[in-house]
Amino acid sequence: MSEPSKDGPPTPLSSSQPSQKSMTKAERRELQERQRAAKAAQKQQQGQGQGQASSSASSRSKAQGAPQKKSESGRPRASSSAAPTSSRDVGGAARDGSGGIDSEGPKTRGLRIFSHFGLPKTSGHQVKGDIHPAIIRLGLQFSEFKICGANARCIAMLTAFKTVIQDYTTPAHNTLSRHLMTYLSPQISHLVAARPMSVTMGNAIRQLKLEISGSDIDLPEQDAKDALCHIIDNYIRDRIIIADEVIEDLAVKKIKDGDVVMTYARSSLVEKILIRAHALNKRFSVIVLDSRPLLEGKTLLRTLTSTTPPISCTYALLPALPSLIKEVSVVLVGAHSLHTNGSVYSRAGTAMVAMLAKEHSVPVMVCCETYKFSESIMLDAFGKNELAPLKFSPPEAPKPHSNLEVLDPLYDSTPPTCITAVVTEVGLIPPTSISSIPLALGKTSL
Amino acid sequence: MSDFEIFETYQRLLKNEELSTPLAAILALTEMIEQSRAGTMFELVKELKDGAEELNLKSPNPISLNAGCELFIEFITLFPHPSANFSELKTELIRQGQQYVVEALTYRKKIAELAFDFIKDDSVILTHSYSRVVMQTLLMAHRRKRISVFVTEARPRGLGIKTAEKLRAVGIPCSVVLDSAVAYAIDKVDFVLVGSEAVVESGGLINAVGSNQIAIIAKAANKPFYALAESYKFHRLFPLSQYDLPSHNPKLLSFTQPRPPGMSLKTQSNNASEVNPHQINQEQIAQNNPDVDYTRPDLISLVFSDVGSLTPEGVSQYLVGMFAG
Numbered sequence: 001m002s003e004p005s006k007d008g009p010p011t012p013l014s015s016s017q018p019s020q021k022s023m024t025k026a027e028r029r030e031l032q033e034r035q036r037a038a039k040a041a042q043k044q045q046q047g048q049g050q051g052q053a054s055s056s057a058s059s060r061s062k063a064q065g066a067p068q069k070k071s072e073s074g075r076p077r078a079s080s081s082a083a084p085t086s087s088r089d090v091g092g093a094a095r096d097g098s099g100g101i102d103s104e105g106p107k108t109r110g111l112r113i114f115s116h117f118g119l120p121k122t123s124g125h126q127v128k129g130d131i132h133p134a135i136i137r138l139g140l141q142f143s144e145f146k147i148c149g150a151n152a153r154c155i156a157m158l159t160a161f162k163t164v165i166q167d168y169t170t171p172a173h174n175t176l177s178r179h180l181m182t183y184l185s186p187q188i189s190h191l192v193a194a195r196p197m198s199v200t201m202g203n204a205i206r207q208l209k210l211e212i213s214g215s216d217i218d219l220p221e222q223d224a225k226d227a228l229c230h231i232i233d234n235y236i237r238d239r240i241i242i243a244d245e246v247i248e249d250l251a252v253k254k255i256k257d258g259d260v261v262m263t264y265a266r267s268s269l270v271e272k273i274l275i276r277a278h279a280l281n282k283r284f285s286v287i288v289l290d291s292r293p294l295l296e297g298k299t300l301l302r303t304l305t306s307t308t309p310p311i312s313c314t315y316a317l318l319p320a321l322p323s324l325i326k327e328v329s330v331v332l333v334g335a336h337s338l339h340t341n342g343s344v345y346s347r348a349g350t351a352m353v354a355m356l357a358k359e360h361s362v363p364v365m366v367c368c369e370t371y372k373f374s375e376s377i378m379l380d381a382f383g384k385n386e387l388a389p390l391k392f393s394p395p396e397a398p399k400p401h402s403n404l405e406v407l408d409p410l411y412d413s414t415p416p417t418c419i420t421a422v423v424t425e426v427g428l429i430p431p432t433s434i435s436s437i438p439l440a441l442g443k444t445s446l
Numbered sequence: 447m448s449d450f451e452i453f454e455t456y457q458r459l460l461k462n463e464e465l466s467t468p469l470a471a472i473l474a475l476t477e478m479i480e481q482s483r484a485g486t487m488f489e490l491v492k493e494l495k496d497g498a499e500e501l502n503l504k505s506p507n508p509i510s511l512n513a514g515c516e517l518f519i520e521f522i523t524l525f526p527h528p529s530a531n532f533s534e535l536k537t538e539l540i541r542q543g544q545q546y547v548v549e550a551l552t553y554r555k556k557i558a559e560l561a562f563d564f565i566k567d568d569s570v571i572l573t574h575s576y577s578r579v580v581m582q583t584l585l586m587a588h589r590r591k592r593i594s595v596f597v598t599e600a601r602p603r604g605l606g607i608k609t610a611e612k613l614r615a616v617g618i619p620c621s622v623v624l625d626s627a628v629a630y631a632i633d634k635v636d637f638v639l640v641g642s643e644a645v646v647e648s649g650g651l652i653n654a655v656g657s658n659q660i661a662i663i664a665k666a667a668n669k670p671f672y673a674l675a676e677s678y679k680f681h682r683l684f685p686l687s688q689y690d691l692p693s694h695n696p697k698l699l700s701f702t703q704p705r706p707p708g709m710s711l712k713t714q715s716n717n718a719s720e721v722n723p724h725q726i727n728q729e730q731i732a733q734n735n736p737d738v739d740y741t742r743p744d745l746i747s748l749v750f751s752d753v754g755s756l757t758p759e760g761v762s763q764y765l766v767g768m769f770a771g
Binding site: 428 | 758762
């Protein structure tokens with residue numbers, strides 16, 4: 001059996017197609033690639049509308065899974081099972097139009113490098129099942145990036161959950177502690193379909209599940225619901241609001257008069273710290289670094305310069321970093337999550353700032369509440385990431401059927417060696433000793 | 447309290463050669479409890495904090511002193527007090543404080559035994575300045591193995607010479623190395639052993655100035671760098687850089703104002719400086735330079751302490767556990 005060639009047009013499938021089992025794994029993969037390319041070419045031939053219907057159908061089926069981790073492993077399985085079925089349909093079309101496809105076939109291969117995250121989600125996705133309107137609104141806000149940032153998303157989600165819990169009624173022959181979680185699961189999946197779940201949301205949901213399953217069976221329903229809402233309020237207050245205040249107190253001590261503080265993109269916590277330091281009459285200036293596609297630094301710049309008297313700020317894009325780093329006394333960044341091995345998962349570009357600061361012996365302080373800790377280990381930013389949706393691509397971006405694709409991962413991972421200190425509400429800790437945090441909080445696990 | 451002078455007590459206690467500054471501070475605070483007329487726990491803790499503050503201000507080298515004070519005050523605050531009688535409680539606290547100091551004096555021996563396993567026969571050791579715990583370790587090693595020691599001079603105080611004299615008196619072959627010749631000598635050395643003023647939250651070391659330099663050279667030459675520190679020297683400080691230390695002030699390493707040549711003859715009263723108005727003496731240099739420096743945790747191989755041998759990352763874990771309560 002001849003080896004199918006990698007480059008050049010796909011060989012017509014009219015020649016005897018050996019059964020899937022007799023081919024080696026590499027040959028099977030080659031066949032899948034060709035079939036996928038042929039299917040994409042066929043989509044174009046059949047027009048955009050039909051193509052959108054099939055892609056939205058596939059995205060809907062993908063969205064029905066349980067939380068993030070399961071659905072990610074489910075996606076490659078789903079796509080590989082889809083390929084053989086589509087090959088049977090496409091095989092005929094390819095056979096007929098093989099002459100015409102030769103020139104355009106292999107062009108739309110899709111993003112290979114981050115293909116395990118799936119295609120960037122199109123906005124206005126379908127709503128499946130009984131989703132509470134507060135959650136639908138939240139899902140839309142997430143997918144439109146109106147609510148952006150780990151803290152903001154978590155607080156918005158918990159507030160929406162309070163509404164959902166208050167509107168919930170336990171069905172007959174069921175208890176709140178057992179049924180409420182199954183009621184909330186599709187709501188959570190809807191949010192995950194809008195944007196992948198953040199570590200903060202995951203930790204909050206885990207805590208909520210624990211509280212729900214621990215709620216007293218004998219309590220009347222309204223009391224149980226009120227108790228849950230009270231617990232949610234306490235969680236937000238203790239682990240986010242008050243934690244932020246403690247972190248501000250600790251971090252402002254490290255900012256001295258005459259310092260030049262550099263920050264990247266927009267962290268809600270760093271914003272609070274800088275405003276507090278300014279309120280304490282410290283004289284310092286700020287360099288705000290920013291980058292596409294979200295350009296969040298502009299919001300931070302607006303907030304910092306609207307204090308009275310305004311903080312003197314410099315705004316620059318990421319490529320200006322090497323020229324500016326020599327002026328900097330301390331780098332202050334926020335985080336999306338902090339992992340057990342000490343690496344920090346944060347907005348794409350943070351790793352670059354930290355690495356360059358280390359080269360120039362500038363201390364890097366990461367400000368992070370303890371509820372952002374994840375017990376997993378993160379070695380690089382490829383296993384877990386998120387691509388920016390297509391609407392953030394610049395208008396002059398290449399058209400979909402050209403050879404060039406735009407790749408916009410939103411997060412990256414900073415290795416612990418580049419970080420000097422992590423500021424949490426239990427104090428300043430080196431990034432490598434995150435495992436001592438549960439001990440400090442008086443718990444056995446995070 | 448004005449009739450109890452804590453700083454004088456502290457200085458009197460320091461005359462005992464065996465006591466290091468944190469232990470002397472703890473004993474001084476213990477004596478303060480004895481003299482105190484406070485009626486409640488809150489008042490007592492407040493008095494102790496004021497006393498510690500005064501010691502900090504008056505002492506030229508407050509970092510390790512501060513470590514001892516914070517440890518003692520933390521201990522007092524967390525001490526369970528079931529007894530209703532306050533004076534009974536005070537007696538108990540005083541007893542605990544004194545007992546701790548007595549036990550703490552055995553820590554050096556524990557550390558020496560721990561570090562002893564890392565010293566092979568015929569080792570060449572480099573040490574810096576004068577440290578009692580390093581001294582005890584070297585003396586113990588000398589009794590059972592053969593060692594030879596390089597000691598840096600440790601200007602401006604020259605305490606390294608004191609170390610060399612003591613070692614020579616016992617019969618350990620040693621040589622005094624210029625601070626600037628450490629890089630020259632490092633390839634002859636097997637490992638570096640230093641004492642400490644304080645070990646900080648980041649896992650880094652605060653020690654006599656020159657330690658950071660030696661650590662950097664040891665790292666470049668791939669030689670292990672070991673620090674010996676008793677557990678009462680662990681401090682919750684987290685310096686981000688050399689200039690973030692509490693001992694740093696803007697006068698250190700400051701540039702002197704250049705004086706125009708015509709004016710100097712009128713302002714100088716000293717005869718010698720009429721000849722050379724820009725003369726610099728050793729005292730000026732000593733005042734313009736730091737006493738302690740900060741060594742980063744990635745340059746340190748291990749910290750030997752009475753609680754065991756810790757990696758720099760482990761120091762933070764221990765500190766959090768100790769102060770979390």
